[in-house]
Amino acid sequence: MDETFFAGVDGGGTRTSLILADAAGRELARAEGPAGIVDPRHPERSAEVITGLVRQAVADAGLRRAPDALCAGLAGVGNEAERVAVEEALAELGVAGRVRVASDGEIALEGALGGGAGILLIAGTGSVAYGRAGDGRMERCGGWGMIVGDEGSGYALGREGLKAALRSVDGREPPTPLLDRFLETLGLEHAREIPPWAGRVEKADVAALAREVLEAAELGDAVSMRLVRAQAVDLAGHVGALASRLAPWPGEVPVVFHGGVLQNALFASLVSGHLGDTGHACRVRPPLADAVHGALAYARALVHA
Amino acid sequence: MDETFFAGVDGGGTRTSLILADAAGRELARAEGPAGIVDPRHPERSAEVITGLVRQAVADAGLRRAPDALCAGLAGVGNEAERVAVEEALAELGVAGRVRVASDGEIALEGALGGGAGILLIAGTGSVAYGRAGDGRMERCGGWGMIVGDEGSGYALGREGLKAALRSVDGREPPTPLLDRFLETLGLEHAREIPPWAGRVEKADVAALAREVLEAAELGDAVSMRLVRAQAVDLAGHVGALASRLAPWPGEVPVVFHGGVLQNALFASLVSGHLGDTGHACRVRPPLADAVHGALAYARALVHA
Numbered sequence: 001m002d003e004t005f006f007a008g009v010d011g012g013g014t015r016t017s018l019i020l021a022d023a024a025g026r027e028l029a030r031a032e033g034p035a036g037i038v039d040p041r042h043p044e045r046s047a048e049v050i051t052g053l054v055r056q057a058v059a060d061a062g063l064r065r066a067p068d069a070l071c072a073g074l075a076g077v078g079n080e081a082e083r084v085a086v087e088e089a090l091a092e093l094g095v096a097g098r099v100r101v102a103s104d105g106e107i108a109l110e111g112a113l114g115g116g117a118g119i120l121l122i123a124g125t126g127s128v129a130y131g132r133a134g135d136g137r138m139e140r141c142g143g144w145g146m147i148v149g150d151e152g153s154g155y156a157l158g159r160e161g162l163k164a165a166l167r168s169v170d171g172r173e174p175p176t177p178l179l180d181r182f183l184e185t186l187g188l189e190h191a192r193e194i195p196p197w198a199g200r201v202e203k204a205d206v207a208a209l210a211r212e213v214l215e216a217a218e219l220g221d222a223v224s225m226r227l228v229r230a231q232a233v234d235l236a237g238h239v240g241a242l243a244s245r246l247a248p249w250p251g252e253v254p255v256v257f258h259g260g261v262l263q264n265a266l267f268a269s270l271v272s273g274h275l276g277d278t279g280h281a282c283r284v285r286p287p288l289a290d291a292v293h294g295a296l297a298y299a300r301a302l303v304h305a
Numbered sequence: 306m307d308e309t310f311f312a313g314v315d316g317g318g319t320r321t322s323l324i325l326a327d328a329a330g331r332e333l334a335r336a337e338g339p340a341g342i343v344d345p346r347h348p349e350r351s352a353e354v355i356t357g358l359v360r361q362a363v364a365d366a367g368l369r370r371a372p373d374a375l376c377a378g379l380a381g382v383g384n385e386a387e388r389v390a391v392e393e394a395l396a397e398l399g400v401a402g403r404v405r406v407a408s409d410g411e412i413a414l415e416g417a418l419g420g421g422a423g424i425l426l427i428a429g430t431g432s433v434a435y436g437r438a439g440d441g442r443m444e445r446c447g448g449w450g451m452i453v454g455d456e457g458s459g460y461a462l463g464r465e466g467l468k469a470a471l472r473s474v475d476g477r478e479p480p481t482p483l484l485d486r487f488l489e490t491l492g493l494e495h496a497r498e499i500p501p502w503a504g505r506v507e508k509a510d511v512a513a514l515a516r517e518v519l520e521a522a523e524l525g526d527a528v529s530m531r532l533v534r535a536q537a538v539d540l541a542g543h544v545g546a547l548a549s550r551l552a553p554w555p556g557e558v559p560v561v562f563h564g565g566v567l568q569n570a571l572f573a574s575l576v577s578g579h580l581g582d583t584g585h586a587c588r589v590r591p592p593l594a595d596a597v598h599g600a601l602a603y604a605r606a607l608v609h610a
Binding site: 043079135141142144145147148149151159162163166167170171172195198199238239240242244245 | 379446447449450452453454456466467468471472475476477499500502503542543545546547549550
C-alpha cells in the first residue's frame with residue numbers, strides 16, 4: 001500500500017488548525033496549535049510550529065513518513081518575500097514532499113468556493129473580501145485595518161455605536177438606548193469615561209460592542225438601525241468592487257459570507273439586500289468547506305497538477 | 306499710585322501664554338512658557354509653571370507685588386476635582402490676590418464673545434464647541450477625542466481622506482488624486498504602506514493631511530469634496546445641538562470659528578452654509594479677542610464682582 005496523503009494548515013490569528021487527509025479526502029488526523037501569525041523577521045518560527053503539528057498528526061495517524069504535500073494558509077503573510085521565506089523554511093525542515101504557503105484569505109476562498117469563481121466576504125473583528133475570477137485570477141478588496149479601513153466590521157459597528165451614543169449625549173443625535181447598554185456592558189458610570197476606555201482597550205473589545213448595536217437595531221432603535229445600515233452598505237461595496245474587477249461573470253456572482261458579524265441575521269440580510277446596488281447579480285450561498293479544507297485542496301493540487 | 310492689575314493665562318496643549326494688564330486693559334507685560342497641560346496626579350506642577358511665568362512678567366513690568374487676581378484657562382482640567390486642585394495649589398503659592406482656574410474652552414469662549422451669549426466652534430487637530438446662553442449657562446458639545454469623536458476636525462478630514470484613497474485603490478470609490486498626494490507627502494511608495502504608517506504616527510500627523518484633502522477638494526476632486534462636505538455637516542451639527550440646548554435666543558445666534566481647519570475658506574464656507582440646517586438663525590462673526598484676554602476678563606471680574 002503506497003497511498004499519497006496531504007496536510008492542510010489554517011494558521012489564523014487565534015489558532016493554527018491542521019488536517020491530514022488521503023487522496024480521497026478521507027481525514028487521517030487533526031491537530032491544533034497556537035496562532036501561526038508570521039513575524040516577518042523570524043519565518044523559521046512559524047515553520048517550526050507547523051512542522052511540529054504535522055509530525056504529531058503523522059504519528060497520531062500511525063503513518064511512517066512525511067506527507068506528499070503540504071499547504072499552509074497563514075495570517076500575516078503580507079507580501080511575496082515573507083511568503084517565500086516561510087515556504088523555504090518549511091521545505092528546509094522537510095515537513096512534506098512539496099510545500100506551498102498561501103495567505104489565510106486564499107485558502108478560505110478556496111475552501112468556501114471549492115476552487116470555483118466567486119467572492120468570499122469576511123466581516124469579523126475586521127473586514128476584507130477575496131474573489132476569484134472564472135480565469136483563476138485572485139483579488140483582494142479592503143482589509144486595510146482599523147484606522148483607515150475595516151468598513152462593515154465588528155470594530156466599525158462598535159466604534160460607530162460609541163460615537164452615536166456620545167453624539168446623543170451632546171444632543172447631536174436623538175436619544176438612543178445605546179448609551180445605557182454600553183455603560184452597563186462596560187461597567188462604566190458616565191459617558192465621559194467612554195473616550196479613555198476606547199483609548200486603552202484592544203480592537204476586539206470595541207468589536208465586541210457590535211452585538212449591542214445589532215441588538216438595539218433589532219429592537220427598533222432608529223439610531224442603531226441607521227448606522228448598521230450604513231455599515232452594511234459599506235461592506236456590500238467590497239463585493240461590488242471585486243465583482244467589477246473580476247468581470248465578466250458567466251451568470252450570477254456566487255458570494256459566501258464569513259465571520260462573526262455576518263452570522264447576525266439582520267446584518268446579513270441588510271448586506272444581502274445591498275448586493276443589488278452593486279450592479280451585479282449576486283447569489284449568497286453557504287461555504288462548501290472551511291479554510292483547512294481549502295489548504296488541503298491546494299496541497300492535493302501540488303502533487304496532481 | 307495704587308492701581309490694580311491682573312494676570313490672564315492661556316495654558317494650551319502647545320504652550321502657555323500670559324498677559325499682565327491694568328484695570329483699563331492696558332498690557333503691562335507678556336510671557337510665554339511650555340505647555341501647561343494638567344497632570345491630574347501633580348496639580349502643583351502646573352501651578353509652579355504658571356507662578357514662575359507670573360513672577361517673570363511682574364519683574365519685567367517693574368512691579369513690586371503680585372497681581373490682584375489671576376485667571377488661568379488650562380487644557381486638561383477635565384473635572385471639578387482637578388480644577389480645584391490646581392486652583393488651591395496656585396493660591397498656596399501666593400501667585401495673586403485671588404485665583405480662578407477654568408478650562409481652556411471657557412476662556413476662549415469668554416475672549417471670543419466678550420462675555421456675551423453665543424457659540425465658539427473649534428476645529429483644529431480635534432474638534433469641540435462651547436456655548437454660553439443669555440442667562441450665563443455654559444455648555445460643551447463634542448470634544449470626545451479621535452477614537453469616538455472629533456467629527457469635522459483635521460484628524461477626521463485626514464483619516465477620511467486616507468480611507469477614501471484606499472477605497473479608490475480597491476475600486477470601491479472612483480479614482481481620486483488623493484492617493485498620489487498622500488504618497489508624495491508621506492514619502493511612501495505604495496498604498497499598502499499607508500495602514501502601517503497610520504498605525505505608528507501621532508494624531509497631529511494624520512491631521513496634517515487635512516490640507517491635502519481640502520486642496521484636492523478646492524481643485525475639483527469630487528471624492529474629496531464629498532468627504533469635506535460630510536465633515537462640514539458633522540461640524541455644523543455641534544452648533545445646532547448647542548443652539549438648541551442654550552435656547553431661547555433673543556435674535557441670531559453669534560458663532561465664532563476657531564482653529565486651523567476653520568481658517569480654510571472652503572471648509573469655513575461649507576460649515577457656514579450648513580449652519581442653516583440647524584433650525585437656528587446663526588451669524589458667523591470674528592472673535593472679539595483671544596483666549597488670554599478671556600482669562601484677563603475673568604481675572605478682572607474676580608475683583609470687581
